[in-house]
Amino acid sequence: MAMKPSVGQPLSRLEGRQKVTGAAEYAADYKVPGLLYGYVVSSTITKGKIIRIDTSAAKALPGVVEVLTHENRPGLAWFDLQYADMDAPPGTVFKPLCDDKIRFNGQPVALVVAEDFEMARYGATLVQLNYEEESFVTSVEANLGAARAAKKGIATALKPPPPAPTGDFEKVYSAAPIKVDAEYQHGIEHHNPMELFATTTVFEGDGKLTIYDKTQGTINNQFFVANVFGLRYKDVRVLAPYVGGAFGSGLRPQYQLFLSVMAALYLKRNVRVVLDRHQMFTLAHRPQNMQRLQFATDENGRLTAARHAAFVETSSYEDYTEVISSWSHRLYPIPNTRFEYKVVPLDLSTPIDMRAPGGVTAMHAIECTMDQLAYKLGIDPLELRLRNYAEVDPSTGKPFTSKALRECYQQAASKFGWSERNPEPGSMKRGNKLVGYGMATGVWDAYQFPSRVQAMITKEGKLKINNAVTDIGTGTFTVMTQIAADELGLPIEDVIFGYGDSKKPFSMFQGGSSMTSSTGVAIVMAAKALKEKLLKKAKEMPESPLVGVAEKDITFKDGSISLRNDPSVHVSFRAIVAANKGQVIKTTKMGKPHLLKLRKYSKMTHSASFVEVEVDKDLKTIVVTRAVTAVAAGKIINPKTARSQISGSMVWGISKALHEESVIDENLGKYVNPNLAEYHIPTHADIHQLEVIFADEKDELINELGTKGVGEIGLVAMPAAIANAIFHATGKRINRLPIHFDELLA
Structure with missing residues (x-):
């Protein structure tokens, strides 16, 4: 009897037992002899400089080995590196304890190293600092006047600037019979994986290190450590067999890695540094942004003009960018276009890619604008997408290696029951609930x-x-x-x-x-x-x-x-x-990708999400009661793990639309909810019926497996679909995410 092929089978995760029983060892779990513990002291101001630092009380504690600051840190670690890792944006990489300058609230200003964790943590409370404060800015909306074009860097190939304009946008838009001019705003989100950022550095002697780190790229962190500390690549080994979530936060080396390695090399001891949950809010996050979209159609609903402008947060020392403005032209054929992308430097830490970076940001604005156009035209929102369906990539004119988006629309709409929708906003009710149906399209690159x-x-x-x-x-x-x-x-x-x-x-x-x-x-x-x-x-x-x-x-x-x-x-x-x-x-x-062959084609994954919401007539509370997402992602190697990826993305879409936001006190320049009690994410009670469909999409061009990724494509359409469903239920357009129920009371 022939052995059944493994590919295509819904195999359970091979490491599942180790994870659920606690046998899996994460970066802070490894048992290392003679281990020292480092605890980070964070700045309490947002911008300025340190004028005095007193570590004597901390050093006097029994068990405290050293307190490292900018005044006594070792000199061996410092090179003038512009790019210290493979994901670094243009600018100057942040170097902890480099000098007395404070660039963002919560910046590491000292590391207390002790024989046990609790003594290190207590010692951190005894380090006394005096600052000279400067004025700061932490809001994109309040600082649009500082917006500028981003610098170009090594990441430009994966994050290209907006394309040149096409046609005559101003003329066509102004004369168009149907048009929408809308602004959208997104707050900051923090990744918040379950595993805290941690590094255990084992000092092997002779400049050799074994590092257990929370990272999405062992070689990237090896590259970082070797370059920054002047070590040979072969003498630095980074291990991360188990990672407790990351969502993009582990793409770049985070500062606990630097501090752990620096302390280990300086003290010639094994050193572990773990950031607490509050400190997790001082690093990676999805940036706040504002977008303005102006879309126009003819009387039949054919898109004729589109402008997409994005204003996105970056730090004062690096130019982080995302691909936002150009997505509409990669999804819909539009002859007259204008795209803008500008960064707004703020006194915050550099943002970093967060699941579906740029894509979920852009598609919320694009697909909500399309929904508004559909209502103005009196056309079913799904029909409007089909009338503007692109058979080839509109931005390049190239054919797709494969595209089954039409099948996604059809299968998801049928499974959801879209045809039962009454198009009149506020017309569908279920007891004391207003019922809304919304849909949106998703698109993402098929990287290799x-x-x-x-x-x-x-x-x-x-x-x-x-x-x-x-x-x-x-x-x-x-x-x-x-x-x-x-x-x-x-x-x-x-x-x-x-x-x-x-x-x-x-x-x-x-x-x-x-x-x-x-x-x-x-x-x-x-x-x-x-x-x-x-x-x-x-x-x-x-x-x-x-x-x-x-x-x-x-x-x-x-x-x-x-x-x-x-x-x-x-x-x-x-x-x-x-x-x-x-x-x-x-x-x-x-x-490796077949660059020569594939340069003639466009490579993308697609999805369609359909969502039902219930809005309480009196309290205006919002519940996503059910959602269907259909995905076209080539060959699916494991339907079980792939479905898990899509359903997890759908949950995140609900979170982004209704729950998730890091709130900044603009007077203090700091987050007021840096914990999992007040940083709202969905619980089991918030998640109801989710269904995933994989459209049959055979791609014989894209690679030897015929595969495309599924990690992000399930997220990009969900926030827009939810916002559109809320409009259908209530007749109110809310273009700021997350949507709070009190905005429906106004």
Whole structure:
């Protein structure tokens, strides 16, 4: 009986038991002998400089080993690096304890290092600082006059500036019979993964370090540490086999990594630094932004003109950017366009990519504007999308490698019951609730990055795959094991996937919904080379039954190479390794995107979300009662983990639309809700019926697997669909996220 292929099967996560039983070790869990604990002292002002720092009380505590500040930190760590990591935006990277300058509230100003954690934490309360404060700005809305074009940098290829205008937007828009001019505003969001940011640095001596870190990219952090501290790459090893969520916050090295390494090198001891939840709000976040959209159509609903302007927060020292303004032109054909993107420097820490960066921001504004146009035209919102459906990429004129968005619309609308919608706002009721239906489109890039994989057959006939990729909870470990198993015709239990280690072959950081295509393709390439080597070795064996057999006449299955027409004739992997004097048979290959071939095409994933809300007639409380999202993402390797990714994104979409916001006191320049009690996220009671559909989309061009990512595409359409459903229920347009029920009372 033939072994059932693993790819396409809803396999449960292979590391699931370790995670739910507590056996999985995260960055702050590793048992290290002679460990010292570092606790960060954070600034209490937003901008200015330190004029006095007194560490004597902290140093006098029993068990406190050292207090590091800008006045006594070691000099070995400082190079004038503009780009210290692979995800750094243009500007000057933030260097903790570099000088006396305060750039944002909560900035690390000292590190107390002690023999135990509690003494380090207590010592941090005794460090006395005096500041000279300066005026600061923390609001995009209040500082639009400072908006400017962003500097160009190494990230420009992945985050290009807005395209040049097309046609004559002003003339066509002003003369258009149907048009919408709307402004949108988004507050700050913080990633808030369950695992706190932590680093355990093991000092091995002779400048060698082993670092257990919370990161989405072991090699990126190895690159950072080696460059900043002047170490050899091979002497820095970063491990992150388990990551308790990240959502983009671990793309760049965070400051606890720097402080842990600095202290370990200075004291020649093992040092652990863990940020508390409050300190997690001093680093990575989705930036606040404002957008203005002006869309116009003819009488039949065909888009004729579009302007999309975005004003987005960045820090005073780096120019963080996102792709926001140009998404409308990648989704809908519009002959007359104008796109703008400007940064507003603020006295906050540099933002960082957060799940579906730029895409979810843009699509909320675009799809709510489309909804307004539909009501002005008297056209069903779904019909308006179909009338403006792009068969080729409108921004380039290139065909898509595949596009099943139409199927997403049809299948999701049918499953949801969109045809039962009464288009009149406020007309649908259920008891004391106003019922609203809303829909929106989602789009995201189908990224693939170079990745290098080592594949080997062990003495036991098992397949071992090595790659530095992390698994931040997306199911990467399981999915890569499935791909590898099918490539060599092995059961899952005979595949060992080694990952999360900078000593293993190259991988980009995990982000952009790219890892299945990046590492997965590299596995295919390495497996192909390994099979060729195995067959060659098998033919060289004494009295081999495979001598003279063509590659097309053999198959790899059940740990053997066998004749396709006569499986009884076979040579096992174990026998091949034994004949190789017991030496493992291995190969290393690079998987990379087909840039030359694919430059003629556009590569995107698509989705459609349909949402029902109930709004209490009196209290105006909002509940998302059900939602359906259909996704076109090429071949789905594991429907179970992929569905988990989409449903998790849908939950985040509900959170972004209705709950999630970091609130700044503009007088103090600090967040007033830096904790999980007051930073609102959905609970089980907020999440009701969610359904996920995968549209059948075969893509034979995009890569060897036919895959596109699913990490972000389930999120991008949800906030707009919810906002549109609230309008349908109440007749009120609220363009600021998150939407609070009190805005419906006004």
